[in-house]
Amino acid sequence: xxxxxxxxxxxxxxxxxxxxxxxxxxxxxEYMSWYRQDPGLGLRQIYxxxxxxxxxxGDVPEGYKVSRKExxxxxxxxxxxxxxxxxxxxxxxxxxxxxxxxTFGSGTRLTVV
Amino acid sequence: xxSVTQMEGPVTLSEEAFLTINCTYTATGYPSLFWYVQYPGxxxxxxxxxxxxxxxxxxxxxxxxxxxxxxSFHLExxxxxxxxxxxxxxxxxxxxxxxxxTFGSGTQLTVLP
Numbered sequence: 001x002x003x004x005x006x007x008x009x010x011x012x013x014x015x016x017x018x019x020x021x022x023x024x025x026x027x028x029x030e031y032m033s034w035y036r037q038d039p040g041l042g043l044r045q046i047y048x049x050x051x052x053x054x055x056x057x058g059d060v061p062e063g064y065k066v067s068r069k070e071x072x073x074x075x076x077x078x079x080x081x082x083x084x085x086x087x088x089x090x091x092x093x094x095x096x097x098x099x100x101x102x103t104f105g106s107g108t109r110l111t112v113v
Numbered sequence: 114x115x116s117v118t119q120m121e122g123p124v125t126l127s128e129e130a131f132l133t134i135n136c137t138y139t140a141t142g143y144p145s146l147f148w149y150v151q152y153p154g155x156x157x158x159x160x161x162x163x164x165x166x167x168x169x170x171x172x173x174x175x176x177x178x179x180x181x182x183x184x185s186f187h188l189e190x191x192x193x194x195x196x197x198x199x200x201x202x203x204x205x206x207x208x209x210x211x212x213x214x215t216f217g218s219g220t221q222l223t224v225l226p
Contacts, residue, residue, distance in 0.1 A: 004156075033213065040218070041218075042202070042216050042217065042218040042219055043157075043202070043216040045213045045214075048213060058213060059213075090156055090157065092157075101147060101159045101162055102149075102157070102159065102214060103159070104149075104156035104157040104158070105156050106155055106156045107155070107156050
Protein backbone atom coordinates (compact mmCIF):
# COMPACT_ATOMS: atom_id res chain seq x y z
CA UNK A 1 0.00 0.00 0.00
CA UNK A 2 1.31 3.44 -0.95
CA UNK A 3 1.76 5.45 2.20
CA UNK A 4 3.69 7.88 4.33
CA UNK A 5 4.57 6.42 7.72
CA UNK A 6 5.35 8.58 10.71
CA UNK A 7 6.55 7.45 14.10
CA UNK A 8 5.71 7.83 16.86
CA UNK A 9 2.00 8.75 16.74
CA UNK A 10 2.12 10.26 20.23
CA UNK A 11 5.06 11.56 22.22
CA UNK A 12 5.35 13.35 25.53
CA UNK A 13 8.80 14.66 26.36
CA UNK A 14 10.53 17.16 28.59
CA UNK A 15 12.08 20.46 27.65
CA UNK A 16 15.56 20.12 26.22
CA UNK A 17 15.56 16.39 25.55
CA UNK A 18 16.50 15.78 21.92
CA UNK A 19 14.02 13.81 19.87
CA UNK A 20 13.51 12.59 16.33
CA UNK A 21 10.25 12.01 14.52
CA UNK A 22 10.71 9.62 11.64
CA UNK A 23 9.00 9.79 8.27
CA UNK A 24 9.21 7.23 5.51
CA UNK A 25 7.43 6.94 2.15
CA UNK A 26 7.26 3.95 -0.19
CA UNK A 27 6.20 5.74 -3.37
CA UNK A 28 9.61 6.85 -4.65
CA UNK A 29 8.51 10.46 -4.22
CA GLU A 30 11.12 13.15 -4.69
CA TYR A 31 9.42 15.89 -2.68
CA MET A 32 8.91 15.63 1.08
CA SER A 33 7.83 18.17 3.63
CA TRP A 34 7.06 18.68 7.30
CA TYR A 35 4.12 20.69 8.58
CA ARG A 36 2.86 21.58 12.02
CA GLN A 37 -0.82 22.09 12.71
CA ASP A 38 -1.94 24.39 15.50
CA PRO A 39 -5.45 25.55 16.42
CA GLY A 40 -6.28 28.82 14.74
CA LEU A 41 -3.06 28.81 12.72
CA GLY A 42 -3.77 26.02 10.26
CA LEU A 43 -0.87 24.13 8.70
CA ARG A 44 2.50 25.78 8.50
CA GLN A 45 5.47 24.38 6.65
CA ILE A 46 8.62 23.70 8.69
CA TYR A 47 11.06 22.28 6.13
CA UNK A 48 10.88 20.69 2.74
CA UNK A 49 13.15 18.63 0.54
CA UNK A 50 13.14 18.48 -3.23
CA UNK A 51 15.38 15.43 -3.38
CA UNK A 52 18.20 13.60 -1.61
CA UNK A 53 20.56 16.03 0.11
CA UNK A 54 18.40 19.00 -0.95
CA UNK A 55 16.51 20.65 1.89
CA UNK A 56 15.23 24.14 2.55
CA UNK A 57 13.39 26.12 5.19
CA GLY A 58 9.67 26.62 5.21
CA ASP A 59 7.79 29.26 7.15
CA VAL A 60 8.59 28.13 10.70
CA PRO A 61 11.99 26.35 10.71
CA GLU A 62 13.32 27.71 14.03
CA GLY A 63 14.11 24.96 16.51
CA TYR A 64 13.98 22.15 13.94
CA LYS A 65 16.45 20.26 11.78
CA VAL A 66 15.94 17.80 8.96
CA SER A 67 18.06 15.54 6.82
CA ARG A 68 17.47 13.69 3.56
CA LYS A 69 20.16 11.05 3.18
CA GLU A 70 17.87 8.60 1.41
CA UNK A 71 14.98 9.26 -0.90
CA UNK A 72 12.42 7.48 1.26
CA UNK A 73 13.27 8.99 4.67
CA UNK A 74 12.92 12.53 5.96
CA UNK A 75 13.32 12.70 9.76
CA UNK A 76 12.45 15.78 11.78
CA UNK A 77 14.86 16.53 14.62
CA UNK A 78 14.19 18.72 17.64
CA UNK A 79 17.59 19.29 19.23
CA UNK A 80 16.24 21.05 22.32
CA UNK A 81 12.45 20.93 22.39
CA UNK A 82 10.51 23.69 24.08
CA UNK A 83 6.85 23.89 25.14
CA UNK A 84 6.02 26.11 22.14
CA UNK A 85 6.82 23.14 19.92
CA UNK A 86 3.87 21.25 21.34
CA UNK A 87 1.85 20.60 18.22
CA UNK A 88 0.51 18.08 15.73
CA UNK A 89 3.13 17.31 13.10
CA UNK A 90 2.57 15.94 9.62
CA UNK A 91 4.99 14.58 7.10
CA UNK A 92 3.94 14.67 3.46
CA UNK A 93 5.37 13.59 0.14
CA UNK A 94 4.71 14.31 -3.50
CA UNK A 95 5.97 12.80 -6.74
CA UNK A 96 7.65 16.03 -7.79
CA UNK A 97 6.45 19.54 -7.08
CA UNK A 98 3.81 20.39 -4.53
CA UNK A 99 1.38 20.91 -7.40
CA UNK A 100 1.07 17.16 -7.81
CA UNK A 101 -0.77 16.94 -4.51
CA UNK A 102 0.60 15.59 -1.28
CA THR A 103 0.21 12.26 0.45
CA PHE A 104 0.16 12.87 4.19
CA GLY A 105 1.22 10.73 7.09
CA SER A 106 -1.16 10.10 10.00
CA GLY A 107 0.48 12.68 12.21
CA THR A 108 2.56 12.85 15.39
CA ARG A 109 1.10 14.56 18.39
CA LEU A 110 3.99 15.99 20.39
CA THR A 111 3.70 17.42 23.89
CA VAL A 112 6.71 19.15 25.44
CA VAL A 113 6.42 19.75 29.18
CA UNK B 114 2.53 36.35 -1.14
CA UNK B 115 0.09 33.54 -1.77
CA SER B 116 -2.86 33.12 0.56
CA VAL B 117 -6.08 31.14 0.91
CA THR B 118 -9.20 32.30 2.72
CA GLN B 119 -11.88 29.85 3.75
CA MET B 120 -15.26 30.44 5.29
CA GLU B 121 -15.24 30.31 9.05
CA GLY B 122 -16.55 27.21 10.73
CA PRO B 123 -17.88 25.25 12.27
CA VAL B 124 -20.59 24.28 9.83
CA THR B 125 -23.38 22.03 11.05
CA LEU B 126 -25.82 20.45 8.60
CA SER B 127 -28.47 17.79 8.64
CA GLU B 128 -27.97 14.65 6.60
CA GLU B 129 -28.89 15.11 2.90
CA ALA B 130 -28.46 18.87 3.07
CA PHE B 131 -26.55 20.81 0.41
CA LEU B 132 -23.02 21.82 1.31
CA THR B 133 -20.99 24.81 0.18
CA ILE B 134 -17.65 25.77 1.70
CA ASN B 135 -16.28 28.96 0.23
CA CYS B 136 -12.64 29.36 -0.69
CA THR B 137 -10.91 32.31 -2.30
CA TYR B 138 -7.25 32.76 -3.03
CA THR B 139 -4.58 35.25 -3.95
CA ALA B 140 -1.54 34.12 -5.88
CA THR B 141 1.23 35.78 -7.82
CA GLY B 142 1.34 33.05 -10.42
CA TYR B 143 -1.15 30.62 -11.92
CA PRO B 144 -1.77 28.14 -9.13
CA SER B 145 -3.12 24.65 -8.88
CA LEU B 146 -5.96 24.39 -6.38
CA PHE B 147 -6.82 21.60 -3.96
CA TRP B 148 -9.29 20.48 -1.36
CA TYR B 149 -8.02 18.24 1.40
CA VAL B 150 -10.09 16.47 4.04
CA GLN B 151 -9.00 15.51 7.55
CA TYR B 152 -11.07 12.94 9.41
CA PRO B 153 -10.75 12.81 13.21
CA GLY B 154 -7.40 11.45 14.31
CA UNK B 155 -6.07 11.12 10.78
CA UNK B 156 -3.80 12.93 8.38
CA UNK B 157 -5.00 15.02 5.48
CA UNK B 158 -6.24 13.28 2.36
CA UNK B 159 -6.42 14.82 -1.07
CA UNK B 160 -10.10 15.14 -1.95
CA UNK B 161 -9.92 16.82 -5.35
CA UNK B 162 -7.83 19.19 -7.39
CA UNK B 163 -7.93 21.48 -10.44
CA UNK B 164 -4.97 22.77 -12.35
CA UNK B 165 -6.39 25.37 -14.75
CA UNK B 166 -9.22 27.82 -15.09
CA UNK B 167 -12.71 26.32 -15.48
CA UNK B 168 -11.47 22.85 -14.52
CA UNK B 169 -13.85 21.00 -12.26
CA UNK B 170 -12.39 18.63 -9.71
CA UNK B 171 -14.68 15.94 -8.34
CA UNK B 172 -14.51 12.99 -5.98
CA UNK B 173 -16.92 11.13 -3.67
CA UNK B 174 -19.77 13.44 -4.68
CA UNK B 175 -17.80 16.60 -3.91
CA UNK B 176 -17.09 19.14 -6.63
CA UNK B 177 -15.18 22.38 -6.98
CA UNK B 178 -14.64 24.57 -10.04
CA UNK B 179 -11.53 26.70 -10.60
CA UNK B 180 -12.84 30.23 -11.20
CA UNK B 181 -10.01 32.48 -12.23
CA UNK B 182 -12.19 35.55 -12.67
CA UNK B 183 -13.40 35.42 -9.08
CA UNK B 184 -10.24 33.69 -7.70
CA SER B 185 -12.44 31.09 -6.06
CA PHE B 186 -12.60 27.32 -5.61
CA HIS B 187 -15.76 26.65 -3.62
CA LEU B 188 -16.43 23.10 -2.43
CA GLU B 189 -19.95 21.71 -2.96
CA UNK B 190 -21.83 18.50 -2.33
CA UNK B 191 -25.45 17.94 -3.13
CA UNK B 192 -26.34 15.63 -0.25
CA UNK B 193 -24.03 15.26 2.72
CA UNK B 194 -23.78 12.18 4.91
CA UNK B 195 -22.80 11.75 8.54
CA UNK B 196 -19.56 10.18 7.31
CA UNK B 197 -18.62 13.49 5.65
CA UNK B 198 -18.04 15.05 9.07
CA UNK B 199 -14.44 16.22 8.97
CA UNK B 200 -12.25 19.29 8.58
CA UNK B 201 -11.88 20.56 5.02
CA UNK B 202 -8.86 22.53 3.85
CA UNK B 203 -8.55 24.55 0.69
CA UNK B 204 -5.00 24.88 -0.62
CA UNK B 205 -3.04 26.24 -3.52
CA UNK B 206 0.28 25.52 -5.09
CA UNK B 207 2.05 28.14 -7.13
CA UNK B 208 3.22 26.42 -10.29
CA UNK B 209 6.37 28.46 -10.35
CA UNK B 210 7.36 27.30 -6.92
CA UNK B 211 8.27 23.86 -5.71
CA UNK B 212 8.19 25.16 -2.20
CA UNK B 213 4.89 24.31 -0.67
CA UNK B 214 1.20 24.17 -0.54
CA THR B 215 -0.46 27.18 1.05
CA PHE B 216 -3.41 26.09 3.17
CA GLY B 217 -6.52 27.82 4.33
CA SER B 218 -7.37 27.65 8.02
CA GLY B 219 -9.78 24.74 7.60
CA THR B 220 -13.55 24.43 8.02
CA GLN B 221 -15.01 21.98 10.49
CA LEU B 222 -18.10 20.24 9.09
CA THR B 223 -20.47 18.28 11.31
CA VAL B 224 -23.35 16.38 9.72
CA LEU B 225 -26.17 15.32 12.04
CA PRO B 226 -28.38 12.29 11.36
